[in-house]
Amino acid sequence: MALTFITWRKGWVFSVAWNQFRIELGQLDPEQLEEALFAAGALSITMSDAEDTPVLEPAPGETPLWPSTRFTALFAEDCTVEGIVSSLQAHLDTPLPAHSLETLADRIWEREWMKDFHPMNFGHGLWVCPHEQTVPEENAAVVYLDPGLAFGTGTHETTALCLEWLGAAELAGKQVMDYGCGSGILAVAALKLGAAAVHCVDIDPQALEATLDNARRNAVDQHLEFPNPDQLPPQRYDVVLANILAGPLASLAGRLTTICRPGGYLVLSGILAEQSGEVRDAYMAACDDIIESRKGDWVRISCRLKI
Numbered sequence: 001m002a003l004t005f006i007t008w009r010k011g012w013v014f015s016v017a018w019n020q021f022r023i024e025l026g027q028l029d030p031e032q033l034e035e036a037l038f039a040a041g042a043l044s045i046t047m048s049d050a051e052d053t054p055v056l057e058p059a060p061g062e063t064p065l066w067p068s069t070r071f072t073a074l075f076a077e078d079c080t081v082e083g084i085v086s087s088l089q090a091h092l093d094t095p096l097p098a099h100s101l102e103t104l105a106d107r108i109w110e111r112e113w114m115k116d117f118h119p120m121n122f123g124h125g126l127w128v129c130p131h132e133q134t135v136p137e138e139n140a141a142v143v144y145l146d147p148g149l150a151f152g153t154g155t156h157e158t159t160a161l162c163l164e165w166l167g168a169a170e171l172a173g174k175q176v177m178d179y180g181c182g183s184g185i186l187a188v189a190a191l192k193l194g195a196a197a198v199h200c201v202d203i204d205p206q207a208l209e210a211t212l213d214n215a216r217r218n219a220v221d222q223h224l225e226f227p228n229p230d231q232l233p234p235q236r237y238d239v240v241l242a243n244i245l246a247g248p249l250a251s252l253a254g255r256l257t258t259i260c261r262p263g264g265y266l267v268l269s270g271i272l273a274e275q276s277g278e279v280r281d282a283y284m285a286a287c288d289d290i291i292e293s294r295k296g297d298w299v300r301i302s303c304r305l306k307i
Helices: 030-039 081-092 157-168 185-192 205-217 246-251 253-259 273-284
Strands: 005-008 018-024 044-049 069-076 099-104 126-129 141-144 175-179 197-201 237-243 260-272 287-295 298-305
Touching: 018 030, 018 081, 030 044, 030 069, 030 081, 081 099, 126 157, 126 185, 141 185, 157 185, 157 237, 157 260, 157 287, 157 298, 175 185, 185 197, 185 205, 185 237, 237 253, 246 253, 246 260, 246 273, 253 260, 253 273, 260 273, 273 287, 273 298
Parallel strands: 126 141, 175 197, 175 237, 237 260
Antiparallel strands: 005 044, 018 069, 018 099, 044 069, 260 298, 287 298
16 A cells, blocks of 8 residues: 655646656655755645655554655746755755756646546446546446545555455445545445445544545435444444454454444455464454455455354
């Protein structure tokens, strides 16, 4: 689950040409470099991996960086590399690492980053589709979703594994818990597939906001609730979805099995293949019919709570 971190200044418009300034972080302090770039006139700053060292999904408020980090800043068209470099050197008082400047042609930027996001099919009539696009299947269950601030659009293997399980499940009239809801894609999919209600919890308030927004855009928000995770009633949900990470899944085994009804299903994802044994062991005593499904380096574990 590699991430890119973006910060921006408010009050600027899209659909214009930009100058894109790239600079390696090197030994610079990331907060000082970010401040210096904004002081030089940057309108947005993206921090990304300069090599190929993925960072797993961080906790809220955390911004872990890579061993080799690249900053990419957008400047107005009339900015020059000489002016940017001069300002940075004045603020940082140190020689700059490798850097470059290029002009980006005029585009509709708020849609440009979505150009490779197309309708995706997860079997059994379940699709995830950007707004303003259509799917080539009649009577399909379609989740309309654009990539946003919260993690989860269906493009990552962990989310795709959960969507494939949902597409094959019988959800009509079921009560579902989405534990760690992220963008709400699984919650919305469950409701589109006939679930009576979905409850969502997440430690990130931004994820709850994104989930509610996506549910509203799909006209299923009336069946969505956000209970206090510390006051969940026991033995309630027919299906418990948890697409998080292996460590939390293992530590939450007691909690997740408690909120699932006897005979109900747990769908666990966000597990690297080499971590599946740890998670499987944590649920083995409480569950039957434990099944592992793999996509790339990632595994989904689905199981049924013992009656």
